[in-house]
Amino acid sequence: MTYAIEAEGLTKRFKQTQALAGVDLAARTGTVLGVLGPNGAGKTTTVRVLCTLLRPDGGRARVAGHDVLRRPGLVRASIGLTGQYAAVDEMLTGYENLLMIGRLLGVPRPAARHRATELLERFRLADAAGRAAKTFSGGMRRRLDLAASLVGRPEVLFLDEPTTGLDPHSRGELWEIVRGLVSDGTTVLLTTQYLEEADQLADHVVVIDHGRVIAGGTPDELKDQVGGQVLRVRPADPADLDTVHALVAVAAGPATALDGQAVTAPVRDPGLLPTVVRHLAEAGVAVAELELRRSSLDEVFLALTGHRAEADPSHAGPGAAPPGPGPGHPGARAHAARTEVPA
Amino acid sequence: MTAVGLTAERPTGSGHARPWAAIQQTATMAWRNLVQIKHNPMELMDLSVQPVMFVLLFTYVFGGQMEGSTERYLQYALPGIIVQNALFATMSTAIGLNTDLTKGVFDRLRSLPIARFAPLLGRILADLGKQLWSLALMLTLGFALGFRADRGVAGVLGTALLILVFALAVSWLSVLVGMVAGDPEKVQILVFTLIMPITFTSSAFVRPETMPDGLRAWSDINPATQLSDACRGLLTGGEVASPVLWSLVWAAGFAAVFFPLAMRAYRARA
Numbered sequence: 001m002t003y004a005i006e007a008e009g010l011t012k013r014f015k016q017t018q019a020l021a022g023v024d025l026a027a028r029t030g031t032v033l034g035v036l037g038p039n040g041a042g043k044t045t046t047v048r049v050l051c052t053l054l055r056p057d058g059g060r061a062r063v064a065g066h067d068v069l070r071r072p073g074l075v076r077a078s079i080g081l082t083g084q085y086a087a088v089d090e091m092l093t094g095y096e097n098l099l100m101i102g103r104l105l106g107v108p109r110p111a112a113r114h115r116a117t118e119l120l121e122r123f124r125l126a127d128a129a130g131r132a133a134k135t136f137s138g139g140m141r142r143r144l145d146l147a148a149s150l151v152g153r154p155e156v157l158f159l160d161e162p163t164t165g166l167d168p169h170s171r172g173e174l175w176e177i178v179r180g181l182v183s184d185g186t187t188v189l190l191t192t193q194y195l196e197e198a199d200q201l202a203d204h205v206v207v208i209d210h211g212r213v214i215a216g217g218t219p220d221e222l223k224d225q226v227g228g229q230v231l232r233v234r235p236a237d238p239a240d241l242d243t244v245h246a247l248v249a250v251a252a253g254p255a256t257a258l259d260g261q262a263v264t265a266p267v268r269d270p271g272l273l274p275t276v277v278r279h280l281a282e283a284g285v286a287v288a289e290l291e292l293r294r295s296s297l298d299e300v301f302l303a304l305t306g307h308r309a310e311a312d313p314s315h316a317g318p319g320a321a322p323p324g325p326g327p328g329h330p331g332a333r334a335h336a337a338r339t340e341v342p343a
Numbered sequence: 344m345t346a347v348g349l350t351a352e353r354p355t356g357s358g359h360a361r362p363w364a365a366i367q368q369t370a371t372m373a374w375r376n377l378v379q380i381k382h383n384p385m386e387l388m389d390l391s392v393q394p395v396m397f398v399l400l401f402t403y404v405f406g407g408q409m410e411g412s413t414e415r416y417l418q419y420a421l422p423g424i425i426v427q428n429a430l431f432a433t434m435s436t437a438i439g440l441n442t443d444l445t446k447g448v449f450d451r452l453r454s455l456p457i458a459r460f461a462p463l464l465g466r467i468l469a470d471l472g473k474q475l476w477s478l479a480l481m482l483t484l485g486f487a488l489g490f491r492a493d494r495g496v497a498g499v500l501g502t503a504l505l506i507l508v509f510a511l512a513v514s515w516l517s518v519l520v521g522m523v524a525g526d527p528e529k530v531q532i533l534v535f536t537l538i539m540p541i542t543f544t545s546s547a548f549v550r551p552e553t554m555p556d557g558l559r560a561w562s563d564i565n566p567a568t569q570l571s572d573a574c575r576g577l578l579t580g581g582e583v584a585s586p587v588l589w590s591l592v593w594a595a596g597f598a599a600v601f602f603p604l605a606m607r608a609y610r611a612r613a
Contacts, residue, residue: 053454079454081450083450089375093382096375100375104368105456134382
């Protein structure tokens, strides 16, 4: 088994912030590695190190078989990068952007023109090819950015939060494109705050928090690792919500939480479901929905990091992570989950 | 969804930029900076409307009072207006570089297997091209309004050459500013507050003889004075050797101080 991306013990410090505190990760050739973490966790710093944009203070990394510190030129010749902020030239048209990249890569002019046209068509940008990128919608811009990183037919593609800020439709489109690339043999490293995205695309996921990998595995393994299942109860009458919450909390403990019109609780004891059903029956509460399911990656994330993945980037930042001892060990789970219970 | 042709062989074999490749990459970056103008009306304003506006305003608003006749004042002021415009234009390098940095375009460029200095040199080349455009525009307008280049074609070419050399030297300051500034708006404000006083306290628009002693002493060594006098000498006659020499000394000084600083800043961020 070969690895297109390997990193060992990457560290990086910016003034007061330890951005990377020893990141280890590896992506098998031809697979998608999802790097999952909240804002400020070190995802972008990791990508910048692997793309040769940033020298790490310590550690080693190889991309497409080349050492990022010793052979940055060869690494650059093998990768494509689509950043968190769409790095297309807004003052150029879609066509000109792609033509420029092709020419910079040394593609002869006719071939570069052909390649630009081909990529624009493939990413459904042909109609807008002659418009300045500043007039593009967010989804179009992101597709153009992705197209720009594919001009050189990279072996390894880095996607740094490629769908942040996109509407669900555009997100789905991007997912399709990524799947197509992977089926062609490209290795993809994808950072995301969206657990669903990692679940959908990644063969392997590493969870990063405070500059450290705190868990790794396939999405299924991660769900198993955190263990257990989730009970979800939705009363028929929303007015019963508080009653249900109290009843479930008695049986399931303080990790019980309100989730919209329903109550959720982690299940560690197989006897919980019958107990809850009995309590509900005794209280005479009519239930519209009663569900026992495997933890979602969201819940895995919460259990591992002690905070929810930030779905809305506007209120997140490096300061969004809760202070205190790192919840990176299993013992912190119960405590971490408890902090999320509404008072 | 098919993915035909996306991941076949790569066109680039080596990660090392060879000299010819580096020249081609620089040319591509210069092309990119020029073709941008097409989609950016504001930049076209900077390059065209602003020079025209300054020539017209100075000639027709100040001309009568300054020299008793618009033609006579134009004859004096056009070289100075050209100098002021050239100094302002050097700062577009700062704004362009800073925009690329803050918008993430530099990250994309740096992730490509290209010569490290191609984006910088491409930018500077394109900006020198824009300098020539503005210069040609102002001279043409000047001639239409009655400006006489008494030293003929040689004087015009000498002026163009001197302006380019000086602009190139000052552009290292511009590169430094572009690399360290937080955002393009800050660059704009910094540039304005730097260049306005420098040109207004020089011989660009008024004869320094009328200034108070202290100001005049500054004006005599002011680089904008030397450059204005040099262009004036080359275009309309008068002393040439001394102001040209001092302009070149200033240019060399700018380059000596700011080239190393600019390079250090560029290496650190790009």
